[in-house]
Amino acid sequence: MNPLQPNSLPPSYFDNLYQADPDPWKFETSEYEANKYAATIAALPKLRYRSAFEIGGSIGVLTEKLADRCESLLSIDVSQIAQNRAIERCRHLPQVEFQMMRVPEQFPDRNFDMILVSEVGYYWSLDDLRTAQQQILNALESGGHLLLVHWTLYAKDYPLSGDEVHEAFLELSPVHLRHLYGRREEQYRLDLFERV
Numbered sequence: 001m002n003p004l005q006p007n008s009l010p011p012s013y014f015d016n017l018y019q020a021d022p023d024p025w026k027f028e029t030s031e032y033e034a035n036k037y038a039a040t041i042a043a044l045p046k047l048r049y050r051s052a053f054e055i056g057g058s059i060g061v062l063t064e065k066l067a068d069r070c071e072s073l074l075s076i077d078v079s080q081i082a083q084n085r086a087i088e089r090c091r092h093l094p095q096v097e098f099q100m101m102r103v104p105e106q107f108p109d110r111n112f113d114m115i116l117v118s119e120v121g122y123y124w125s126l127d128d129l130r131t132a133q134q135q136i137l138n139a140l141e142s143g144g145h146l147l148l149v150h151w152t153l154y155a156k157d158y159p160l161s162g163d164e165v166h167e168a169f170l171e172l173s174p175v176h177l178r179h180l181y182g183r184r185e186e187q188y189r190l191d192l193f194e195r196v
Helices: 013-018 031-041 061-065 082-089 126-139 163-170
Strands: 053-054 073-077 096-102 112-118 140-151 177-184 188-195
Touching: 013 061, 013 082, 013 163, 031 140, 053 061, 061 073, 061 082, 061 112, 073 082, 082 096, 082 140, 082 188, 112 126, 126 140, 163 188
Parallel strands: 053 073, 053 112, 073 096, 112 140
Antiparallel strands: 140 188, 177 188
């Protein structure tokens, strides 16, 4: 892998986007996002998860949908602007907890039976991706599910591509992760793993 740029994108990158546009990726209105979110939720093998972790919850559109499948859901983000909107959106969902946190510099000290990495892995440098992978493995319970969903087109600002992120996790199979399901659409891919 030759990263497009060597460093993970800083929180200021995202704050600047949200200051310019409260929904910079059109999560609330895009048919593409709606279809991708439906595929994301449909890919989850279990109807209910005891303790789920969403890395990069943004303004909470997917968080709200994911919460229906979770007894407890921790959603983190690096942008307070985005997370304030997510908190407002999910205020009727007592099972959702929000924290400001930047992976891999910070990671929750608890275990999960489901971890979602949706549209966030390519913001990490390769070194940070490797660190995050180890943190995810450590936190994911045996038999727990890891769901990756990433846009696959070129983005000049991003250190990695969506495909590079997914291939890095596929390298952990079958020793650490069992690959259960893969799906590739025109603009994104989805891969589901189970912790060995």
